[in-house]
Amino acid sequence: MFETLSERLEGTFRSLTGRGKLSEDDIRKAMVEVRRALLEADVNTIVAEEFVKDVTEAALGSKILTSLTPGQQVIKIVNDKLTELLGGETEEGEGVDNELNLSKTPPTVIMLVGLQGSGKTTTVGKLALALRQKKHRPLLVAGDIYRPAAVEQLQTLGRQLDIPVYSEGTSVAPPVIAQHAIAQAKKNNNSVVIVDTAGRLQIDEPLMEELQRIKADINPNEILLVVDAMSGQESVNVAMEFNRRIGITGLIITKMDGDARGGSALSVRAVTGVPIKFMGIGEKLDALETFYPDRIAQRILGMGDILSLIERAQAAYDEEEAKKLQDKMRKGKFDLEDFLNQMRNLRKMGPLSGILGMLPGMGKQMKEMRNALNTPEAEAQLRRTEAIVLSMTKKERQDPDIINASRRRRIAAGSGTGVADVNELLQQFRQMRQMMQMASKGGGMNMANMGSMLGQMGGGGMPGMGGMPGMGMGGGARKQTQAPRDPLADFKRGGAPRPAAPNGAARPANGGPAPVRSAGAPGAGVNRPPKKKKK
């Protein structure tokens, strides 16, 4: 929806390469764009202004590292400052504060507060699950007696998780309920008590007083403010008022699985000085993540979330397996069995559209590709491909060359496709194997190529996921390996040779935004576009 900051800065600085220092004028120009980007990410105006002032100071006269262009230098400074502001490692060497403060004498009491609809009750459930996984024995407290069926909602969550819920219906005052709950927790040896409270506006006097009473009565170890990632400028006022009235100790940012940039998280962190502890990243009860400042900084800047992607890749890939695979590819012995495994590995990382959302630099091609893959056709094509491969015998998968006309007919019938589909797959597979052999000589199979191939298998003629940094499978997933240039790519993707990367789009250091390899329009390659379902 919005241009990313990096795209904008590349534009601003296109003419400024090769200079030794950033001039004041350069920085001023850049800061106009930085401010815009922050505002579009919902960073509070005052916070944004302060931030821009800080960055200007840091950037003035700073040397441009030889590996970076001026635009990237500014991005690096902005990124570092953002990370710091979000509670990342500071120059004094303080680490990230994202742990819960647990009481030495159980039970630890945690209270969740926030506006209506920010996600408190769901987060109570998620937090309980996370704590139980760390061998805690949580007790949930239904302290929202106002919203219809809020008590039932928490009870349902408790049943789903098999975690006890303390409730006294809707006619007892919440402070009393909370006190009784703690008494019960002590009796039943619950190590953590998590109190749900009703959503309230920060200007609602009676309800804010009620929170103060609950706090005085149960003396919680943590008071966590739940903030919706999609909220705008107002979140700062909300947080400051909650903090002033009851003193919050931590923040939970919810609904981070959407496309909100989360600038409000930054703003709230900045004005309250309270650490962000967790992020909600989905509707399922295990969708709660520990907060990492650097990731949100990149997201605010529109740089994608490479680290999460790498983590998912690591979870999905076995290094041992990857080495074997690499070996096979180099020798040209990559067979359909391996292909099937790879396809499944990629899909283990989640739906294609979700993976692409984590990629940096949503440039034009990337957007096109994301849109193309974000269709039921692309997913259906992948499933169809899987069905074809699964309809082959083991022998056929290991040695696809033995597949003759009669085998093809059988495979087509078995997978519910046509002989033409089987042919197409086999042809693509051969091309792919050839490509891999060449690519693997350049430095190991990496995700970039894999993605590109699956993209082609999936959607037909999709431009590759080129240039993803840090995704090399060969020597540990965190190591940077540059995607080897695929000699066939130009031909396959529509014939037009790629323009040389402009200076402004050179590869940055440290997992910064990768330039998207330019590629032909989707569907322009030799592969056929995905078939529309017949009606």
Add this chain to the structure above:
Amino acid sequence: MFKFFRRKKEAEEVIEEKTEQALEKSRGESGIFGQIGKLFEVDDITDEFWENLERLLLQADIGINLTDKLIENSQRRTLDERTRRSRDVEVIFRREMIRTLAEVQNKAQAAVDALHRKEASDREWDRKQQEKQQLKNRPKGTPPPPPAAIPKVTPGAEGEKRPYVIMVVGVNGSGKTTSIAKLAAYYQSGGASVVLGAADTFRAGAIDQLKLWGQRLNVPVVARNYESDPAAVAFDTVKYAQENGADIVIIDTAGRLQTNFNLIAEMQKIERTIEKAQVGAPNEILLVLEAVTGQNGLSQAKHFTNAVGIDGIVLTKLDGTAKGGIAFAIANDLKIPVKYIGTGEKVVDFAEFDPEAYVNALFVRN
């Protein structure tokens, strides 16, 4: 006749009053829009004035693009009219803001009027066209014509009554279920019989929440179990309403983020299924958006409207200090009008949206 006018006038007053009440709180020291009014209490309009205005508009979540546009337009007009008096500039600026909202609203109204004129000249032909258009060519991204003041659906071939079906969608926690209760009460107060459909079968407690509202309002709620198919619930609800001759059907749906492909597909299926239960339905799809939403509101409106075609927005939680400036940006960029505002937790905290009343209320000084 006079009685009618009086009633209309009273209704207008109530809307204005409600809007004012809702915005009153934010007009204190901390409220943003109150400060906009104050800002104009200067003698001369200076560069500093425009900078301050920009900051206030941004803080209202109006967004940088529309803020730039509003200020540029106002500056140009100020130049055209050769004035530096703050009073004049206030009038100019106020008009700019109203226009941003009213353009969309008026266009929607004009479309309704055009339809009515046609209907009078060649009813049968028009009905067919209308049905066809509702079925197939519902323009994506542009809002289809809204219903007339009293929504009625043409009866079926056998003369059986058909309800006016409203589907309510939105992201998690935006206030869909509460808004539905308010909408039900609102139509009820106009003498309509309402049926609610509990098609949020996902969120824990959602069905109970709607049922509780149903009890309070004495409105039947059609529901199945949790985790059952929401489209089936929607279908049942429309069928139940047809059999019982209800006027209005309101379908609750689960909150979903606009970027979740599968859930958006589920929502599209609910829409298709409602259409199977009754040709041309749902007659209205409302997106519920909370006033505290930031720039992501644009993405929400865009994705939801691409998926099912949004007819209007219910702007909720206007009783806080946030004033829903993103609704201006949505009206400006996507041409989707705000239809209703929610101003509190009670069913009566609800009103039709009136751009002029809204903007004027923002400029009232304490």
